[in-house]
Amino acid sequence: NAGVTQTPKFQVLKTGQSMTLQCAQDMNHEYMSWYRQDPGMGLRLIHYSVGAGITDQGEVPNGYNVSRSTTEDFPLRLLSAAPSQTSVYFCASSYSPGSAGQGEQYFGPGTRLTVT
Amino acid sequence: GQNIDQPTEMTATEGAIVQINCTYQTSGFNGLFWYQQHAGEAPTFLSYNVLDGLEEKGRFSSFLSRSKGYSYLLLKELQMKDSASYLCAVHVLTGGGNKLTFGTGTQLKVEL
Numbered sequence: 001n002a003g004v005t006q007t008p009k010f011q012v013l014k015t016g017q018s019m020t021l022q023c024a025q026d027m028n029h030e031y032m033s034w035y036r037q038d039p040g041m042g043l044r045l046i047h048y049s050v051g052a053g054i055t056d057q058g059e060v061p062n063g064y065n066v067s068r069s070t071t072e073d074f075p076l077r078l079l080s081a082a083p084s085q086t087s088v089y090f091c092a093s094s095y096s097p098g099s100a101g102q103g104e105q106y107f108g109p110g111t112r113l114t115v116t
Numbered sequence: 117g118q119n120i121d122q123p124t125e126m127t128a129t130e131g132a133i134v135q136i137n138c139t140y141q142t143s144g145f146n147g148l149f150w151y152q153q154h155a156g157e158a159p160t161f162l163s164y165n166v167l168d169g170l171e172e173k174g175r176f177s178s179f180l181s182r183s184k185g186y187s188y189l190l191l192k193e194l195q196m197k198d199s200a201s202y203l204c205a206v207h208v209l210t211g212g213g214n215k216l217t218f219g220t221g222t223q224l225k226v227e228l
Contacts, residue, residue, distance in 0.1 A: 031214075033215070033216075035218075040220060041220060042203065042218045042219055042220035042221050043159070043203065043205075043218040044218070045215055045216065045217065045218075048214075048215055050214060056215075058215060059217070090158060090159070096214065104149075104161040104164065105149075105151075105159075105161065105216070106161075107158035107159050107160070108158060109157075109158055110158055
């Protein structure tokens with residue numbers, strides 16, 4: 001099992017550019033989520049999905065889009081990058097939190113994004 | 117919304133015991149997670165408490181009081197490798213969603 005994989009590991013964008021952060025998991029988890037982590041702010045939920053075809057907003061969804069066409073993949077799209085989106089992005093997957101198995105979230109290694 | 121508080125930093129001595137507190141105010145509370153995160157790495161799962169009481173897992177224990185909106189993580193026999201950030205996260209299950217909200221984390225430094 002590869003677990004949760006994220007690509008790229010590092011990315012530099014110019015303001016206004018768009019890009020997609022990739023996330024994939026091979027554990028057949030129905031629940032996937034995207035977080036950003038900034039110094040002093042902790043992990044903040046951007047979007048999440050409880051299964052293929054279902055997505056919902058988290059705390060800080062503005063400027064980001066997601067889709068979930070398969071159980072395995074949950075890409076995060078930045079529509080028009082801004083310096084405020086400079087951050088470390090983590091993707092996570094789990095069985096539904098609170099279900100049997102406790103819903104322990106497995107995190108990917110992160111993508112370090114800089115927007116200039 | 118959710119309000120989660122934990123100390124920003126703590127320092128402890130190798131071999132000692134340290135308790136990291138987390139208080140929360142939220143509706144739709146379903147449980148509380150603790151994660152460990154070393155610098156430059158992804159968070160890793162430590163514990164999940166749903167019911168009141170203490171759950172022990174090796175050197176780490178986690179406690180929850182739902183009525184007080186309070187949890188703590190207890191680390192015994194501290195080792196240098198325990199230097200990390202410890203994140204508490206509230207699991208909320210409401211008509212509006214099924215999601216985790218993280219606190220800002222407690223940076224623990226273990227010294228000789």
